[in-house]
Amino acid sequence: MTHAPAHDTVSSPFEGILPGAPLPYFLRNGEGEKSIVFDTVFDILLSADETEGQYGAFTTIGPKGDRIPAHQHPTTHEIFYVVEGAVGLWLDDQADYHEKRVLEAGDFAFVPKGIVHAYQNLATSKIFGVGTGGFERFFHGIGTPTDSAEIPTRPYIPPFEQMLAAGQKYGTVFLPEFSFRD
Template structure:
């Protein structure tokens, strides 16, 4: 049973791109479900629909940019694997674990549910991500659908959109969180 909505309307504009069933498939480069969030292109490669609600997978491509707002996922475990580039990741458990690490090509980070985190793209970067099933649609909820294969332009969601997506996907934005650098 998924911890996120199985009948999620955020997947409707993308119907037919992924099989929406647990069967083998191949997805060509740039052929997943894509949304632009700020200046980052998220491409959903696999969802809870294909994995019996086990996990979802995506890529994120972005140019150098500002640090995204600190946030915490209450139900989602998330990984980052740097396919190419450089990304700084801040993590804080609000107790005794505080880190800022710059990941480069081949580096990996794990962010368990309940950890405050943020990231900043240091130069043009591609990251492979995996998270708790259903969460992958969060990027659609806050982004703008696109057919682009590279990040193009900037889409800034209205704060009401961020808040609604945060409530739906158990994410709390904490832009004033004081990371210990």
């Protein structure tokens, strides 16, 4: 039995993949709500709809690449757990905490709300992430739907307007002028 997602009354390409309510379910490897953002596949495994707004869970898989732009989430806590590969992670509280770490398979990081951060895949990497409920849909807002769990051969470059709209809707503030202490 499929359930229409509670987050959207209009048909979406993701309709019926997740239950849309706090019901038990299982996903096989590669199943979930997938979107391409640049050269990375984001796969939502659990959304705020299933957790009554508490949290969402997702994976990313992408190739070695450039650091994503500095940004912060005013209301979202986020975790990074590296499943495969290696990821550079920059954190800055804009006061006295400045940190850059390389996370390898099995390493974990917590990014509290309000912390400026960015990451970079230093090799082909898979990350498991969890964020405050609702944030997970940011990846759909900024990306384009896909059925493939594979790293895309053609990246999806979102128009700037799409990035800004997704940021406003899902609580992401882009800070293109921010400079991390490397």
